Amino acid sequence: MKRRTIRFGKAEVALYDSTEELMADAAEELFRTLIEKPKAVLALPTGATFEPFYAYVASNYKERGVSFKDAVAFNIDEYVGLPAGDPESYHTYMRKNLYDKVDMRMENALLPDGNARDLDEETRRYENAIMSQGGIDLEYLGIGVNGHIGFNEPGTPFSSRTHVVELAASTQKANSMYFLGRHTPKRAITLGIGTLMEARRVILMATGERKRDIIGRMLKSGKTERIPASALADNGNAKILIDSGATPPGL
Ligand code: PGA
Numbered sequence: 113m114k115r116r117t118i119r120f121g122k123a124e125v126a127l128y129d130s131t132e133e134l135m136a137d138a139a140e141e142l143f144r145t146l147i148e149k150p151k152a153v154l155a156l157p158t159g160a161t162f163e164p165f166y167a168y169v170a171s172n173y174k175e176r177g178v179s180f181k182d183a184v185a186f187n188i189d190e191y192v193g194l195p196a197g198d199p200e201s202y203h204t205y206m207r208k209n210l211y212d213k214v215d216m217r218m219e220n221a222l223l224p225d226g227n228a229r230d231l232d233e234e235t236r237r238y239e240n241a242i243m244s245q246g247g248i249d250l251e252y253l254g255i256g257v258n259g260h261i262g263f264n265e266p267g268t269p270f271s272s273r274t275h276v277v278e279l280a281a282s283t284q285k286a287n288s289m290y291f292l293g294r295h296t297p298k299r300a301i302t303l304g305i306g307t308l309m310e311a312r313r314v315i316l317m318a319t320g321e322r323k324r325d326i327i328g329r330m331l332k333s334g335k336t337e338r339i340p341a342s343a344l345a346d347n348g349n350a351k352i353l354i355d356s357g358a359t360p361p362g363l
């Protein structure tokens with residue numbers, strides 16, 4: 113069976129047997145959006161979950177008759193203190209995994225500046241830039257092992273706007289595998305949960321056994337600020353895609 117759907121509050125949850133099918137369906141949402149609205153405003157994440165997703169998008173977009181040339185893309189987050197050209201910055205991740213492989217115009221790829229002199233001013237500027245583009249049409253989210261979305265760690269108010277965060281110890285640990293022998297960043301700029309939930313379409317993707325525990329806890333808990341991703345329970349525009357590895361027992 114390809115997939116089953118259940119509900120998490122107002123959000124739809126799709127359970128997939130295969131990660132490949134999940135990636136293909138997630139990419140289809142992007143292709144459809146860009147076909148219907150070539151000037152779509154996207155909000156895109158980084159992380160291991162999205163490497164195969166972007167690879168799928170880059171390999172298939174031309175064949176689907178899709179172009180990124182008029183699209184605008186924001187990023188969900190960026191580290192504080194890394195130059196944009198650092199190999200581990202999210203600027204670099206986005207170029208490497210997506211933008212260098214599709215016909216995206218780099219002037220339309222808008223990431224937060226984690227090196228801004230005034231970080232609070234940068235968070236306001238970024239939030240305003242989203243508003244001035246008319247808001248986000250389609251947003252993708254990963255989920256951290258502690259339930260974070262973007263870098264909104266447990267306890268972040270659901271009403272939060274774009275802000276600077278101190279990363280949780282578990283997040284720094286998860287990120288440290290990318291910073292071998294280097295200092296792992298302790299702060300980041302992230303879209304707030306309130307900002308994230310205003311997108312007109314939200315797709316959260318969870319793959320692999322590493323995510324099974326947090327997905328199980330989230331589905332059981334209902335909406336609680338202790339699990340930032342549970343904000344999706346109140347979001348009728350949200351869809352949560354889970355592969356068999358991340359599916360909790362009993363589902
Ligand atoms: P991952 O990150 O895709 O690398 O697991 C997800 C997240 O922390 O948001």
